Each structure stands twice: as C-alpha cells, then as structure tokens.
Amino acid sequence: MNAKLVGGTIITMDPEHPAATAVAIRDGRIAAVGDDHDILAVDAPGAELIDLHGRTVLPGLVDSHVHALDTGLQHLAIDLADATSVADVCDAIARERPRFPSGWVYAMRCATWELREGRYPTIAELDAVCPDQPVFVSSVTGHSGATNSPGLRIIEAGAPKLSRPAPASPEEAGWFPDDISLLAASSVAFGALEREELGALHRSVAERAAVKGVTTLHCLEGQATQDDKDVMVLHEISGALPVRVVLMYQTMDVGRVKAMGLPRIGGCLCVDGACFENTACFYEPYLDKPDTCGSLNYTEEEIGGFVMAAHEAGLQIGMHAIGDRAIDVLTRAYAAAQSASPRPDMRHRVEHFQTPSRESIAIASRLRLALPMQPIFSYLWDRPEADHYVRQFGETRADGMESFARLIAQGLLVSGGSDSPVTDIDPLLGVHSAVNNPRASRRTTVEEALRMFTCNGAWVSHDEDEYGTLKPGMSADLVVLGADPYKESATICDIPVLMTISRGDVTYSTDDLR
C-alpha cells in the first residue's frame, strides 16, 4: 500500500537521522522519513493518510529466536504452566482430555521444578487419567517430557532407535529426561499431525506475532516431527504469512539444507541442555544437584565436524549453547572453522550465549558472532521472589549469566528473542525486561534494548539493508505504538501495539488509528 503517517514520533534506529515526525510508504518501501511538511509533499499516489496523533513509530520488531511449531502446539495443548503438584498436572489432563477426541493428547509448559514432587507424573499416574489414549507431556523448556503406556507403545514402535538413560525405577518408564530421548519421542508424538494442521499452527503463530508488533520471526525448526514434515510445510507457506520468516533448519544434514536453497542451518541444535533440567553443561557443578555439571549432547569432534562442514558449504550456522563449557566448545569450533577457511561476515550464531567465558567473549568479538539472547528469562526467573539462578548457581555465577549490558559494552552484537514457547512472543516485554532487569549487569538503555529487537535482529540474518531501520529504500516494516518507550521506560511492557505494517501491508490494526 501507499501511506503517509504524520504527526508522530518516528524512532528510526538510523544513527544518521534518529528522529522524525512522519514517514511515507510507497510500493511497500519507505519512500521518505522527515517532518510532516516534507512527507505530505512526497509523491505517493492514492496514499492513505494516517494521523498518528503523537503516537510512536518504530521499525517492525524482530524476534530472533522462536520455535514456531512448539508455539503453535502450545496454543493447542493443555497448559500446565500453573500446576504446582503432580495432581494438578493429572487433573488438568483429565479435565481437558475431551478436547482431543482422537489421537494424541498434548500437554505443555510443565515445570517439574515448580511441582511439589519435583518430578513428572509416573506412567501409572498418567494411565489413571488417560488410560486409552496416548498423552505427551513436555517441559516449559522443551528439554524433557513424559508419556503414558499407550504413548510409550506408539513411541517405541515409531522410534525404534530411541535411546535414553535406563529408567531408575518402573515409575520413570515414561520419562524422557534428556534432549536426545525427548526429540525421539516428540518426533513421534508431534509427527502425528497432518500437513494442514501444521500449516494452520504456523499461520496462527504468525498472526499472533503480528498483534505484538512483530514483522520478522526467526523460526528455529526441525527434529520435532519425523522427516521434519513441519519444516517443509513452513518453508512452503512462509511467503504467504503475515510476518517474514527467517527459517533456521535444525538439522546436521548440510546437503539437505543446501538442496532446499537455505542460506543457514541449525538453531537450537543443542550442544548442551537447559539449566532447570541440570543438563546445561558447565565446568562447575550445579548447587542444586552437586553431582553433575550437565553434559554435552555431542562430542567435541561431532560438533567440530558439523561446524566445519556447514562452514565450508557457505552456510550461516546456529547452535544452542548455555553453559560455559558448552559455549567454549562451540565458539572454539567456529574459530577453528574460520581459521581453516576464512569467510568474511559469516555471522555464525550462538543461541542463548547464557554463560560465556572470557575466552568465548573474545572469540565472539573477534569473529563478529551473532548472539540471539532472551532477556525475558532472567527478568522472570532471576529475581528475589523466583531466585532460580541464585539457587542453582549462587550469587557470583548468577551475576555473570545473560549479562547483556556487559556484553554490549564490550562491543558484542546481541539480538533479542523469546525462545517461544519458553516465553511468549512479545518483543516489547523483551525490551522491558532488558531495560528493567533486576540486575545491573543486564540492565540496558532503552536504545540498546530497542536495537536488540530491531536492527540487530535484522543484522543476524544479513538483512540490515532490507529492514530493521526506517530510512528511504528500506522495506516498509514498522509498528505504531501507543506511547514512546523512551518516555515510558518503566512500563514498556504495557505500551499497546496499535498497528503493524509488514512489507507495506497492514498485518494488524486497532481501531484507534483508522
């Protein structure tokens, strides 16, 4: 569409012209940014005139780390987020099971560490509430899960190579405590979804994201359904969704990714696990489980081999690394690949980069690695009333985790994301979390936080000349907010999104503006 938005506060994120009052859109691109007088004079046939009445415009928001399939499934699944006991989990499944008349019953966002018993329901407990239908329960982190007897039969038949730690007791027979076993199990459970259902899930995620001001989602997909059916569906329909999709295919099959024509590979290809499951890999033990430091999901040789192959194939690589040891293994692999075959501007990604060592920070700086991080995690979980980081790691280590402000001060390029469904796709909450973080080591300026979710997000996928800033020639990806985040910095999460425009098309709009 052609449009002129006038009478507002335009935050361009373009350092050369940071502020304006109006913007003109022509043929899906930014035609001009300036004051009202200049913009009204711009030639844009049939342009819709939108009076902003002082509202604020930002570049369209980028969530650089989302799992779309899991997010869509979460909208569909029984929500266990509020459960505080195994009985709560079982009651919720018993109550909502009729919503799934046939096939799998999905229940998500289980946080066993919030349950009184600190564990998943046993296979017998799940059988008691769901005897004849397979049920799949998964963790809020996506790093563990559980099933009942009918589910286990289907999973064992469907994933004959399923390997998992031997259950410590018969009660644990339905549990998938680590990434490898969980992925094998969930690929059967989620693989039961039809292509049409998968397409509808992806569309619903994109539509909900547009409501939150999102114009670009980095979708980290794969390993969740057999043969990655969901990835193929997303790849086919992504051009018709109301957000841009930057597809990260979570596979180590370099040939397949090249054949699909994708420029990048990986995502939450997990070098290690997650903190809550005590599977993120550190040099020092967990305080809440002193017999473990977590573990690597692949050997260093496997990681090095994959990174080298993907790097030499010209792909941008992303892998998940949370613990200091896991991040060291990954950044050293990137450094080794880069010194063996130097590639300018490869922007390999370290997803999460939660606890980097000094060495990893130095490598990330030298190689200009992309660091998609998730400010909402610590905002929710590292505060006195939640205290998970301190409980697991103690004060000193907790203070070194996800220290956005320190990393940015050292010149690293941090982008923002939600890791949805771990936290909701809500970039303004992400900005708020970085600006209002309880810890000084993380607390950023409004400017830095906005960059994480706009231009830095675009940079991560080599798209900084296409969107992420508002200047002439860029794609018309922008969002109209009810207030200025600089002026309302303590309540950024409450600022309403009034309109979202993606590639020149309105993808979400309230009545307030038109």
Ligand SMILES: [Zn+2]
């Ligand atoms: Zn991850």
Ligand SMILES: [Zn+2]
């Ligand atoms: Zn993730």
